[in-house]
Amino acid sequence: MKVLAATLALAAAVAHVHVHADTGTLNTTAPGAVIRKEVYGQFVEHLGRGVYEGIWVGTDSPIPNTRGIRDDVVAALRRIKVPVVRWPGGCFADDYHWRHGVGPQRQPSINSSWSNAIEPNSFGTHEFMDFVEQIGAAPYVGVNMGSGSVEEGQAWMQYMTAPANTAPGAERARNGRTEPWALPYVGVGNESWGCGGHMYPEEYAHRYRQFQGYLKTYSGPKALKIATGPDTDDYEWTDTVMKLATRFRPNATSPILYAPTKPLLDGLSLHFYTLPSNRWGGVHPARGFGEAAWISTMKRALLMDELVSKHSAIMDTYDPKKEVALVVDEWGTWYDKEPGGPDGLWQQNTLRDALVAAVTLNIFHDHAERVRMANIAQMVNVLQAMILTDGPRMIVTPTYHVFDLYQVHQGARRLPLTLDAAPYRFGDMAVPGVSGTASVDSSGRTHVSLANLDARQARRVTLQVQGAKPGPLRGQLLTAPAIDSHNSFETPAVVAPRAFTDARWSGNTLTVELPARSVVTLALH
Numbered sequence: 001m002k003v004l005a006a007t008l009a010l011a012a013a014v015a016h017v018h019v020h021a022d023t024g025t026l027n028t029t030a031p032g033a034v035i036r037k038e039v040y041g042q043f044v045e046h047l048g049r050g051v052y053e054g055i056w057v058g059t060d061s062p063i064p065n066t067r068g069i070r071d072d073v074v075a076a077l078r079r080i081k082v083p084v085v086r087w088p089g090g091c092f093a094d095d096y097h098w099r100h101g102v103g104p105q106r107q108p109s110i111n112s113s114w115s116n117a118i119e120p121n122s123f124g125t126h127e128f129m130d131f132v133e134q135i136g137a138a139p140y141v142g143v144n145m146g147s148g149s150v151e152e153g154q155a156w157m158q159y160m161t162a163p164a165n166t167a168p169g170a171e172r173a174r175n176g177r178t179e180p181w182a183l184p185y186v187g188v189g190n191e192s193w194g195c196g197g198h199m200y201p202e203e204y205a206h207r208y209r210q211f212q213g214y215l216k217t218y219s220g221p222k223a224l225k226i227a228t229g230p231d232t233d234d235y236e237w238t239d240t241v242m243k244l245a246t247r248f249r250p251n252a253t254s255p256i257l258y259a260p261t262k263p264l265l266d267g268l269s270l271h272f273y274t275l276p277s278n279r280w281g282g283v284h285p286a287r288g289f290g291e292a293a294w295i296s297t298m299k300r301a302l303l304m305d306e307l308v309s310k311h312s313a314i315m316d317t318y319d320p321k322k323e324v325a326l327v328v329d330e331w332g333t334w335y336d337k338e339p340g341g342p343d344g345l346w347q348q349n350t351l352r353d354a355l356v357a358a359v360t361l362n363i364f365h366d367h368a369e370r371v372r373m374a375n376i377a378q379m380v381n382v383l384q385a386m387i388l389t390d391g392p393r394m395i396v397t398p399t400y401h402v403f404d405l406y407q408v409h410q411g412a413r414r415l416p417l418t419l420d421a422a423p424y425r426f427g428d429m430a431v432p433g434v435s436g437t438a439s440v441d442s443s444g445r446t447h448v449s450l451a452n453l454d455a456r457q458a459r460r461v462t463l464q465v466q467g468a469k470p471g472p473l474r475g476q477l478l479t480a481p482a483i484d485s486h487n488s489f490e491t492p493a494v495v496a497p498r499a500f501t502d503a504r505w506s507g508n509t510l511t512v513e514l515p516a517r518s519v520v521t522l523a524l525h
Contacts, residue, residue, distance in 0.1 A: 019458045019513075022421040022434050026448065026510070028524075029467035031413035031440050033368035037083040039361070040403060040410055041140070043330060043375040045090035046123075047114045047382055048344015054380030054389050055131060056123040063392045068122075069131050072394045073380060076387055077135040080403045081410060084185065086140040086329055086375040087128050089113070091195035093187070094146025098125055098156045103175055113195060114344065125160065129181050138184050140226075140329075140375070145189030145211060146197040154214040157186070162218040169218075180219045185226060185373070187329070188212055191271065192228040193237060201240035204228060208245045212264055224266035226327050226373075230311065232272050238311050241268065242318040263319060267327040267373065270311060273334040274301045274356055286335040286347040287484040291455050294352055294483050295426045297333065298453045301356045302431060304331070305363045312370045325372035331360060332377045332384030345382045349397035350486040351495055351517055353384050354478055357402040358451040358519045361409075362437040368414050388489075395487050398495040401478050405497060405521040408447045412439035415446065419461070424454040434459055434514065446524040452514040455483050459514040470508065471525040475500035479518035 044050055057063045057070050064071040088096045091113035100107040101124020111119040132139045141160070143153040158168035161180045169180060188211050190196045192204045199207070208227050217223045227245060230237040246263045276284050276297045284293070312326060333356055335347045357376070364371045376399070380387045386400040414437070421434035436450045446468060452459045477500035485495050500520050502513035514520060 019460050020422050020433060020454070022419065022459055022461045024417065024419040024421075024436070024461060024463045025466070026438055026463050026468070027416045027466045028440060028446050030416055032416065033414055035365050035368050035409050035412055035414055035439055036372045037081070037410035038373035039364045039371060040080075040082070040407065041084040041086065041329070041373055041375040042077075042082050042137075042379040042386065043086045043090070043377045044088075044379050045382065046088055046092045046096070046111060046119060047090065047378075048346055049342055049381040049389065050344070050378055051123050052120075053391070054382075054387070056127060058122065066134060067130055068127065069134060070389075070394075073387055073389070074131075074134045076394070076396055076400070077137075077379075080386070080400065081407050082135050082137045083410065084138045084140050084373065084375070085132050085135075085379065086142065086187070089142055089190055090330075091191065093142035093190045094144050094148070094196040096144050097148065097152065098144075098159070101125060102159070125156075126175060126177060129160075129177070139181070140185035140187065140373075141183060142187035142190050143211070143215060145192065145207060146195075150211055150214050153211060154216075157183075157215050157223075158218055161220060166218070182220045183217055183223050184221060186215050186223045187226045187228075187269070188215065189228045191231065193231055193234065196228065201237045202244065205241045205244035208241070209264065225264075226267035226269055226329070227265040229269040229271075229327070233307060233310070235310060235314060238268065238314045239317075242315055242324075246318050246324065263324050265324055267325040268315065269327045269329045270307065271330040272304060272307055272328065273330070273332060273377070275334055276300065284335045286338055287350055287486055289352075289484060291426050291483065292429075294455050295424065295429045295431060297352055297356060298359070298431045299429060301359050302363075302435075304328075304360055305366070308363060308367045308371060312367060315370065322369055326367070326370045328364070328371060328374040330377045331374060332356070334383055342381070347383060348486050349385060349388070349399055350484045351398050351480045352483055354398035354402045354495065354519060355451055355453060355517065357384070357399045358406070358449065359435040359453065361402070361406055362435045362449070362451065365409065365414050365437040365439070390489050393489045395489055395492040397487060398478065398480075398485075401495065401497050402519055405476055405478060405519060406449060408441065408445075408521065408523070409437065409439045409449070412441040412447070414439055417448070421459070421461070424457075426455070434461055447521060448524065449519065449521045450512060450514055451519045452516060455517050458516050461512045461514060463510045463512070465508050465510050465524070468508070468524055470505035473503045473505070473522055473524065475503055475520055475522040477515070477518060477520050479515050483517060
């Protein structure tokens with residue numbers, strides 16, 4: 001009750017607080033690296049209700065579906081233009097044997113990664129590929145290195161990509177798919193330092209070198225191979241894998257034969273979760289929290305910039321041309337189990353999560369040369385989800401709305417944006433008050449997104465804009481009455497975008513009035 005009272009008091013006080021005046025510059029004449037659309041990727045794991053109910057309901061379900069995949073989820077994901085989906089995990093990827101999930105007779109197995117649940121394998125390779133085709137996304141498939149073999153991985157690659165006039169392709173055709181699938185991304189293991197085998201980096205690097213040689217595509221474009229990278233700030237892992245697994249082993253007697261033409265890996269993953277207290281354990285409620293938890297979560301989310309910078313610097317040592325992408329294929333918030341809620345890492349999604357998504361995407365944009373794919377954890381019903389379901393009911397979350405507001409940046413070129421914002425402080429903690437990003441798309445439209453991390457105070461941001469011709473402004477705003485405002489199945493639009501009109505030009509100066517705890521996206525012209 002004390003937390004609730006404090007939250008209500010905070011909401012009531014917002015209209016009476018001082019407005020900070022912050023400044024910045026935006027140069028629309030100097031576009032930089034392309035913000036790859038794949039930075040807005042998603043992640044699906046066989047965990048809780050992430051797959052079963054969240055995506056797959058079966059062909060005989062009363063929930064409207066297409067070949068067993070629920071139509072409402074597909075429609076919602078198409079609206080935000082999901083570019084790529086990672087599957088089947090996560091820890092489950094190194095527990096997954098693909099043959100259990102193909103053919104008319106599926107073989108149930110034990111999900112030893114998550115509570116020893118029975119995995120029916122009703123949702124397998126064909127169903128996943130159907131799902132990504134329905135939402136218009138590309139598949140990113142994780143191959144089992146932990147409990148699997150090179151032979152198993154190679155056989156799966158052949159099954160998915162070989163022509164129908166081969167034995168693996170013919171088997172695929174008998175199971176309902178004649179044409180091979182395009183498979184642009186392949187992950188080689190998952191968290192091999194932890195649930196994927198508890199390997200040392202040297203061990204993983206040597207095993208990666210072996211696996212990658214057999215994980216080929218047999219039709220269509222060559223798959224890009226993504227190696228298991230570090231957990232958070234494990235810089236030793238990054239250094240070791242980049243040193244040992246990036247290039248061909250030199251051969252003194254025949255150097256030309258083994259001369260490297262490109263790296264052995266196309267991407268190195270990074271996993272980082274936002275925990276309010278910067279550590280596992282403790283009390284981290286997904287809602288009903290106070291301002292101390294709000295600001296500590298923002299501080300943790302902003303650590304992503306340091307992690308990406310330091311891992312990128314190590315990668316530059318071995319890959320100065322930036323041929324290897326840093327792929328942040330697990331990121332997002334991780335809180336306590338929701339009291340009375342479903343099992344399987346289900347958590348409510350609040351305005352706090354929306355701000356975490358905004359500042360994280362801003363950081364990825366800042367590092368667009370190296371960060372070329374990211375996958376939020378996870379898509380439906382697990383952790384920082386886009387979508388929550390309850391039987392036939394479905395809602396979209398505040399995080400979903402940020403991905404909606406930010407889809408204008410997909411495939412656009414980053415523009416230099418600097419911000420000089422007063423810190424937001426609470427207790428002994430402080431973070432920058434405003435985070436932002438800007439881009440110009442292929443049609444010449446400039447978009448600016450700004451996030452006010454301050455839970456209590458509005459911000460007036462004044463930008464000196466170079467190169468833009470002042471014209472009509474269009475904007476959308478995402479905010480809500482309280483720091484833990486969220487959407488529920490009974491009230492699904494508590495946190496939802498609305499038109500934003502509190503921006504104005506004065507010559508080449510753009511002034512934006514940001515409400516407390518808000519995200520705004522503006523189209524400048």
